[in-house]
Amino acid sequence: MDAVIDAARTSWVPVGEASDFPLQNLPYGVFSSPGSPPRIGVAIGDHVLDLSIVADAGLLDGTIPDPLVVVTADSLLPLLAELLDADDSRIRDSGLAETPTDDTVTGAALVPRGEVTLHLPVRPGDYVDFYSSIQHATNLGRMFRPDSEPLLPNWRHLPVAYHGRASTVVPSGTDIVRPCGQRRGDPDGEEPTAFGPSRRLDIELEVGFVTGGPGNGLGTPVPVADAQEHIYGYLLVNDWSARDIQAWEYQPLGPFLGKSFATSVSCWLVPSEALEPYRVGGPAQEPEPQPYLRADGDHGLDLDLEVWLEAAGGEERRISATNFRDMYWTPPQQLAHVTVNGTAIRPGDLYASGTVSGEGPGTYGSLIELTWGGKEPLSLPDGSTRTFLQDGDTVVLRGWCGGAGRPRVGFGALRGQVAPAPTML
């Protein structure tokens, strides 16, 4: 697809070559700064453009910069790209911002990103988590059911999913308190169950989309060909998982407390339009799915992904590098599936892809796969090893399209540190 913002255009706001946020991205977020309440902004280079100030100056055509308005209204991307274009002076040198040198920018409308606190870009109504990487589903099947076909019979016919907890979706930077819960009793013990802090705290590297537009209305399926119109944008998701709690509780109704304690999302919502140049053909699907799931054209996404792990006080190490383009089920198929029974979608809903795992050990999106069930520990730069997460560990997810001569449309880092379980239990 053609780029909405031509790759050659640049901004009067300085943007470094390695920045996730050039003029071609302009993702939304909700930020606050000392003494000011949360408000909407757009990331550009190392700054945040404060949309409340831009709106007050009459430059947003009357749009009220509120998260649900942003995801449901007509796109602001072309207008914002005009305002930030190197050739435009409506904000630059207007009193809202000044550019005393080519490398610096100051003024009320542009806040340095390092000085702001980021919040959730939207508060999801419903949160759905898929299971759409064939490599991830195969790896887990091999570990948990070594004597059977790794993929269950339904897996190639529909994008398996479950509803997750919406109240515990938290922004990047939120500490993840190690959850307590019930697990199977130790094999050599007498008790059928045990209780305490999770011993197998894991991550899941995922990509999520957020719905926008007018919604579909109860009882009205979204055809797969129209699904993209209902997707406002994308973000990174870390679906923290307590494997021991999950393994004991999940039959027959699926994961619950092993997942519900926290789900982290990156704070900059990258608009679908900014990702258009990086769309790729969907994966080959065999057997061909039911007609309501058959997608044409470029419904995959060439999106590089990384997982980094850092012990408390140590250096970070990259433990996985993979790509989103090989996901078996794609976002348009996922949304067509969710709504085929008439389910209502609402603006701001969050739909996560499931763990993104490629082929081969260095491309897996969870520790249970990277350490093969805890049997093959990872080494960290400080000499320590990890199977599952220890208190104080920080996990950072990164993702971006482009680079290498093309505009880098990135997601910013999604960061979370493990805090000890509460002592009251």
Added chain:
Amino acid sequence: MDAVIDAARTSWVPVGEASDFPLQNLPYGVFSSPGSPPRIGVAIGDHVLDLSIVADAGLLDGTIPDPLVVVTADSLLPLLAELLDADDSRIRDSGLAETPTDDTVTGAALVPRGEVTLHLPVRPGDYVDFYSSIQHATNLGRMFRPDSEPLLPNWRHLPVAYHGRASTVVPSGTDIVRPCGQRRGDPDGEEPTAFGPSRRLDIELEVGFVTGGPGNGLGTPVPVADAQEHIYGYLLVNDWSARDIQAWEYQPLGPFLGKSFATSVSCWLVPSEALEPYRVGGPAQEPEPQPYLRADGDHGLDLDLEVWLEAAGGEERRISATNFRDMYWTPPQQLAHVTVNGTAIRPGDLYASGTVSGEGPGTYGSLIELTWGGKEPLSLPDGSTRTFLQDGDTVVLRGWCGGAGRPRVGFGALRGQVAPAPTML
């Protein structure tokens, strides 16, 4: 426990003996009438007391009658019972209402219930569905796994549950459009899957609670002994289920599209306080659960429940009568379990019990149990039979505490009619 509103007190509003809504109940709802927007009311006899008018008259101590305020603020029940008490004249004969005879009431503050449209009492943030009837779980285990122990190993150790869809929680009276979806292919056919309107549309008779109070805050478990303080009130739930869609999709992540198309709730939220006189001891639990799930005192509820089924144009027939007192896991245990991993609860969340089934065929809360997997059809008054629901069928759930000389604290009818699947698919 002692009644908050003494059983001997009566109201100046006429209340019939069979009414669900005496002075001892006073459940909240959101209603609208022709030409007026939705607003909060309280059911009393055959009328709704319009709290916006009562508040405007300065009689609610400054409380703003908004659904989330009602469930989080200090209880209004004692004050409302005073205002409606036979001996109180602040509303009666005040201009807001008149009582020309002992049997009639008129005036702006009291709207006949037959003239109003009811809406959701609260829009749930998260919706959790449990599986807490031992008889129901045993029945389904016997049908689906005839050669194994009917209860899975975890069932007696924790209240199994999953997150359901919040966007499709609908009020009583909403038509239920038969969902389309994917199911296993016919056994004698060549296709592994089939697609179309569900052929096994079922109900689940459940009781739900709605959280109120201040919330717990992320990372802070609610002790089982404190759980009741976080429960604002109760309502009836019909967890419509497409058994064929569910059976094909549910491994390994649980029910999804087989449930997400619609969940109906009754429109009057019965305050916990009104149910105090009907609390009973919890069920015997063997083995004893983990300490965080051990509840003392009267954490069960003696609540009669009925399911009625009516073919289009026919008469209704009662197909099940049961009671909520025998549920294995109770609401305080359920809430302690949900939060033990630090999950945040929010005011207005909905937690449904799971299907309520007693011992014996006439006490089951779903058609799959009542017809034993479709093998033993039910007869209706018009001579037709049913295994699962047909288009045009209406299902009515009823529930009440008391009666037989004690105040009847009822929930009102929860009604839903099955509409045909959309023809577009």
